[in-house]
Amino acid sequence: MAARHARAVGWGLMSSVDDALLALRHSEERYRSLVEATAQVVWTTTPDGRVHEDLPGWREITGQSTDEVLGHGWLDAVHPDDRARVRAAWQRAVRAQSVYAVQYRVRAADGGFCHISARGAPVFELDGTVREWVGTCTDVTARVALERALAEERLLLQQVIEQAPAGVAVTWGPDHVYRLVNQWAFGLLPDDRPLLGRPHAEAIPETADMVPVLDRVRVEGEQVRIRDLPVEWAAGRRFYDLTFVPLRDPAEQPGGVLIAAVETTAEVARRRALEEELAGERRVVETLQRSLLPGRLPDLPGVQAAARYLPAGPHVQVGGDWYDLFALPDRRVGLVIGDVAGRGVPAASVMSQTRAALRAYAVEGADPGAVVRRLDALVCHLELADLTTLVYAVLDPASRRVAYANAGHLPPLVVAPGLAPALLVGGRGAPLGAGSGAGSQAIAELPPRGTLLLYTDGLIEEPGASLEVGIERLAAIAGAWDGSDLSVLCDAVMADATGERERPDDVALLAVSLSSGEIRLR
Structure with missing residues (x-):
């Protein structure tokens, strides 16, 4: 019975040992599978650091033979510039029996070089001596290339930031703490003050009112640009x-x-100086232009007249718009509205010459068509301007007839209480300076209490709208007039056309009225 018991115990011990060995083998297999899955080369060496087994993974990378790998032959595949460093690191680890970790280049089978990350550690016996070394080698060429590219990008970005012809800074967090500031940014400050590591409101209190802007940009992701921000240093x-x-x-x-x-x-100072210079020139031109316009309209028998002139807005140079009203032989009346291309002194100069020439031709008694032809020849001969448009009309109060010629200008408008507004579209020709030689004319007759309106394009132009739309608006406003005071009509038309917005162009308006009749076109 005792013998049977001893045999049972023996079998039990043998079974336990076998189970332990099996578990150990499974553990080693799992470890080796894990290492092989995470590394390209798994290696072992003798306690003194010599390779004593074939390394297929290493040979696949380097192209070395089995004999070339054994011992310390694997070092021959290491890049010559790295070989001494790798040998010294391996020798130190073997002597100190410590972890071996190094990165180096090896000659690849294709003749190039790849980057290897090697790690190893000693395996100890129970008595503390080294039984062997185990380790791995992993090809990290792609990682090294990526790290190098990232480093180059960082260097390039740093150079761009430092060399940029602008102050560049980065704030971080809800307090907007300065993390990066280039040298140019420091040069924008009036003194040598620290910025890095300080919140914006503390670092630059003179611009603490920018904190809400920084908050909005950071939280809402909105890009903001501010031009010519004044800072009181x-x-x-x-x-x-x-x-x-x-x-x-x-x-x-x-x-x-x-x-x-x-x-x-500096740019703000130059711009303001230029604006002041232009404003001074504008005042001179505006004074000159107004001096060329009638100071007051003449009192002519049987004729009522009113006129308005407004220069363009303060940020636009004065143009070459003008109007004129003067007596002619045989109690007739000359009416002119014109617009010279260009702005400033040149436009005012052309306007004055054209106005004087027209008056000289008109008082000789020539009809409107002939006057316009002579003006066109003069403008072409003297090369006064690229383009001048005008309407010249001759009104006979006795017959109520209007003879007119239109040199590329907007058509005159006739309004009368109880009648639909009418445009005088006859007598049209090319603008002065075109050299067409044209100078046709047409004749119309004013209706009872009719009024003739001559105007420039600044009165009817609207951004995004055609001239036809502007003329229709003018006709609607003027057509609603009750036929009383011409000044009321002119004020209503000007108020609707100009409003509160800045005028992009000059505005000139001339209104002339007689007593009754109906309009007839010939």
Whole structure:
């Protein structure tokens, strides 16, 4: 019985040992599978660091033979510039019985070089001596190339930031703490003050009112640009163009703000000086132009007249619009509305010469068509302007007839209480200076209480709308007039056309009225 018991115990011990060995073998297999899955080369060496087994993975990378790999022959595949460093690292690890970790280049089978990351560690016996070394080698060429590319990009970005002809800074977090500031940005400040690591409101209190802008850019992801921002430094006011761009953190959450800044103090000063110069020139031209317009319309028998003139807005040079009203022989009346292309002194000069020449030709008694022909020849001969448009009309109060010639200008408008507004579209020809030689004329007859309106394009032009739309609006406003005071009519037309907006062009308006009749075109 005792013998049977001993045999049972023995079999039990043998079974336990077998199970333990099997578990150990499975564990080793799992470990080896894990290593082989995560590394390209798994290696072992003797305690003194010599390779004593074939390394197929290493041979696949380097093209070495089995005999060439054994011992320390594997070092022959290491790049000559790295070989001494790798040998020294391996010898130190063997002597110290410590972890071996090194990265180096090896000659690949195709003749090129690849980057290898090697790690190894000693395996100890129970008595503390080294039984062997085990380790792995992994090809990290792609990772090294990526790291190198990223490093080059960082260097390039740093150079761009430092060399950029603008101040560049990055603030981070809800307090807008300065993380990056290039040298140019420091040069935009009036003094040598620290910025890095400080919140914006603390670092630059003179622009603390920009914190809400920084908040909006950072949180809402909105890019903002501010032009000519005035900043009151202790030494005086300076101006800056600023651009704020939102930055996200790695989790795509609000991170910080990229700030680009350029000082515009000199540009602002030059622009203001130029604006003052242009304003002075404008005042001179406007005075000259107004001096060429009738100071007051003449009192002519049987004729009522009113006129209005407004120069373009303050940011636009004065143009060459004009009107005129004068007596002719046989109690007739001459009416003119004109527009010279161009602006400033040249346009005013052309306008004055054209106005004087027209009056001289008109008082000789020539009809409107002949006057326009002579003016066209004069403008072409003297090369006065690229383009001048006008309407010249002769009104006979006795017969109520209007003879007129139109040199590329807008058609006159006739309005009378109880009648639909009518455009005088006859007598049309090319603008002065075209050299066409044309100078046709037409004749119309004013209706009872009829009024003739002559105007320039500044009265009817609207952004995005055709001239026809503007003429229809003018006809609607003038057609609603009750036929009383001409000044009321002119004020209503001007108020509707100009409103509160800045005028992009000069506006000239001439209204002439007689007593009754009906309009007839010939």
